Amino acid sequence: MSVLTETYVLSNGVKIPKVGFGTWQVPNGEVAYNAVSYALKVGYRHVDTAYVYGNEESVGKAIRESGIPRNEIFVTSKLPADVKTYDGTLDYFERTMKNLGLDYLDLYLIHWPWPWNEKGKDYKKENIDVWRAMEKLNTEGRIRAIGVSNFDVEYLQVLLDNSEIKPMVNQIKFFIGNTQEEITQFCQKNGILVEAYSPLATGRLINNGAIQKIADKYHKTVAQICLRYVLQRNVLPLPKSTTPARIEENAKLDFEIAPEDMEYLNNLTDTVQA
Numbered sequence: 001m002s003v004l005t006e007t008y009v010l011s012n013g014v015k016i017p018k019v020g021f022g023t024w025q026v027p028n029g030e031v032a033y034n035a036v037s038y039a040l041k042v043g044y045r046h047v048d049t050a051y052v053y054g055n056e057e058s059v060g061k062a063i064r065e066s067g068i069p070r071n072e073i074f075v076t077s078k079l080p081a082d083v084k085t086y087d088g089t090l091d092y093f094e095r096t097m098k099n100l101g102l103d104y105l106d107l108y109l110i111h112w113p114w115p116w117n118e119k120g121k122d123y124k125k126e127n128i129d130v131w132r133a134m135e136k137l138n139t140e141g142r143i144r145a146i147g148v149s150n151f152d153v154e155y156l157q158v159l160l161d162n163s164e165i166k167p168m169v170n171q172i173k174f175f176i177g178n179t180q181e182e183i184t185q186f187c188q189k190n191g192i193l194v195e196a197y198s199p200l201a202t203g204r205l206i207n208n209g210a211i212q213k214i215a216d217k218y219h220k221t222v223a224q225i226c227l228r229y230v231l232q233r234n235v236l237p238l239p240k241s242t243t244p245a246r247i248e249e250n251a252k253l254d255f256e257i258a259p260e261d262m263e264y265l266n267n268l269t270d271t272v273q274a
């Protein structure tokens with residue numbers, strides 16, 4: 001069985017393919033359509049987009065025209081960070097569904113705890129309102145699973161204390177040397193699946209000499225070590241590429257990093273030059 005068809009199981013029993021295809025900075029139109037089509041062709045069954053990526057239309061078109069049954073593809077999108085009301089959430093969800101041209105969504109995430117230009121301001125109360133709308137959409141069957149992104153422990157705890165349905169996912173920046181241990185461990189203890197965005201540090205890990213040493217040992221590429229590392233931390237990697245050869249390379253993860261090498265990778269710091 002390929003890692004592309006293996007699944008994690010969310011707290012509500014929904015199965016989620018262990019590797020997702022990232023689409024941030026992939027322009028709407030031919031580029032997004034071709035990238036997602038190619039990813040699906042080589043076996044990816046999980047696609048990650050967001051309203052603000054501006055490419056939901058082409059992502060949805062590639063999914064609809066893939067010839068793969070809808071229920072075999074796991075589709076994630078995200079509520080814009082600036083939307084912090086109950087009604088706004090319902091409204092933007094409909095916009096996303098219209099863009100995608102799909103009947104239901106597999107996973108919907110609150111993109112950030114705060115509006116983009118108000119980072120750090122207290123939006124805890126507003127997130128509870130947003131979450132109520134997410135719960136409604138989940139209960140009505142419009143979304144199979146709901147979660148958050150970029151939430152720290154404090155923000156997660158507020159939702160855990162004020163929700164009927166617990167968040168099933170937290171999508172955070174996670175790569176070798178940046179594993180956000182406090183958040184990751186809190187999530188894993190509370191049955192919240194951690195998804196790793198920027199698992200290659202948006203490409204900046206590719207020239208890392210320390211990871212290259214491990215890659216040479218396993219006859220793999222640095223990208224493959226970075227992604228396999230994420231999987232062995234029980235986290236879900238979301239690699240992005242618009243290059244066909246790399247899309248394929250990033251899916252060849254059926255090997256095992258030995259415990260001592262995981263330990264070595266766990267201890268790497270400053271993996272990305274500022």
Ligand SMILES: NC(=O)c1ccc[n+]([C@@H]2O[C@H](COP(=O)([O-])OP(=O)(O)OC[C@H]3O[C@@H](n4cnc5c(N)ncnc54)[C@H](OP(=O)(O)O)[C@@H]3O)[C@@H](O)[C@H]2O)c1
Nearest residue numbers: 022023024197198199200201202203223239240241242243
């Ligand atoms: N929730 C959030 O706030 C948030 C934030 C950031 C990202 N994300 C999600 O996470 C996904 C991944 O993160 P990311 O886009 O930052 O980047 P990433 O997957 O860490 O890295 C992508 C970059 O690495 C290059 N690359 C990919 N595979 C490679 C390989 N095998 N060898 C060499 N270079 C390779 C890509 O180039 P080419 O494309 O040119 O091949 C691209 O420049 C996003 O697309 C998005 O879906 C979410």
